Amino acid sequence: MSLPPIIQVGNVLLCSDILTECFCCDLDACKGACCIEGDAGAPVTPEEIAHLEDVLEEIRPELDPEALAVIDAQGVAYTDEEGDLVTSIVRGKDCVFTCYDAAGCCFCATERAHREGRTKWCKPISCALYPIRVKQFKGGLIGLNYHRWNVCRPAVQKGRELGLPVYKFLREPLIRRFGAQWYAELEAVAHEALDGEAAEQ
Numbered sequence: 001m002s003l004p005p006i007i008q009v010g011n012v013l014l015c016s017d018i019l020t021e022c023f024c025c026d027l028d029a030c031k032g033a034c035c036i037e038g039d040a041g042a043p044v045t046p047e048e049i050a051h052l053e054d055v056l057e058e059i060r061p062e063l064d065p066e067a068l069a070v071i072d073a074q075g076v077a078y079t080d081e082e083g084d085l086v087t088s089i090v091r092g093k094d095c096v097f098t099c100y101d102a103a104g105c106c107f108c109a110t111e112r113a114h115r116e117g118r119t120k121w122c123k124p125i126s127c128a129l130y131p132i133r134v135k136q137f138k139g140g141l142i143g144l145n146y147h148r149w150n151v152c153r154p155a156v157q158k159g160r161e162l163g164l165p166v167y168k169f170l171r172e173p174l175i176r177r178f179g180a181q182w183y184a185e186l187e188a189v190a191h192e193a194l195d196g197e198a199a200e201q
Contacts, residue, residue, distance in 0.1 A: 003193055009186045012178065013137075017146035019190045022159030023131060023166045029154030032106035034130060036094045037151055040080045041087030043126040043134075049085065051121040052076040052097075052110065058118055059097070059109040067096035087124070097123075128173035131155075131166065165190075 003016040044052070053076055060068065067090045076096070080086050088096045099109045114122040126134065131152060135143035146166055159169060167174065167186060175183045 007189060007193065009189050010178075010182055011140050012142045012144060012182070014144045014186075015146055016193075018132060018144060018166045019193065021146055021156070021166050022162070022164055023152070023155050023169050024159040024162055024164050025169075026154040026158040027105055029158075030151055031104060032098075033151040034149070035098045035106050035108060035127075037149075040084075041077065041089045041095050042124050044077050044085050044087055044124045046085070048124045049075075049077045052087070052124075055110055055113060055119045055121060059113050062099050062109045062112075063096065064090065064094075064099070066090045067094070067098070070096055125173065125177050129170060129177065132170060132174075134177075 003020065005016055007014050007016055007019065056071070056076065063071075067088075070088050070090045074088055077085050077087050090096050094106075095108075097109045098106045099112070100106050108123050108127065110119070110121070111123045111127075113119045122128070131147045131149070133145050133147045135145065137143060159166075167190060171183065174186070
């Protein structure tokens with residue numbers, strides 16, 4: 001008997017793939033493609049927009065001139081066709097906060113500034129949680145889905161080689177979003193569910 005498709009931890013509904021599928025980003029292989037592929041920016045909250053505006057002056061010299069022109073014209077974020085707030089994009093796909101290193105690998109300027117100790121805030125939680133995507137439901141319920149994308153195939157392969165499930169790979173951002181106690185409950189549910197599945201096989 002396989003795991004149920006949906007597992008609940010507190011007020012969060014998770015697809016079971018988050019427990020069973022493996023994932024580990026492989027930047028050497030993908031070059032950070034998730035920041036530059038697609039037709040919309042990263043989902044953001046009004047609070048995160050304020051953070052992006054706060055760190056903008058610090059990272060402005062590192063941003064692409066075309067990206068700066070977009071930011072100056074419409075701001076750090078906009079409302080997409082589905083009515084969601086997302087980071088602004090340039091050239092129809094690149095997040096405006098994307099930069100490139102000498103090897104052609106793209107990275108997030110806000111995250112680099114944070115890692116270098118220049119800012120207190122890192123990056124939108126939707127970016128940190130990828131490949132998990134968050135959906136807010138009525139009544140306070142939150143849904144977490146595992147998003148499959150061709151550009152992340154190297155991450156799936158690396159995750160399988162390491163035996164690293166999605167929820168363990170994303171331990172820190174999940175704690176950042178839902179708290180340490182919630183994550184401890186998730187671990188307990190995962191162990192119980194997976195041990196039970198193994199026993200039935």
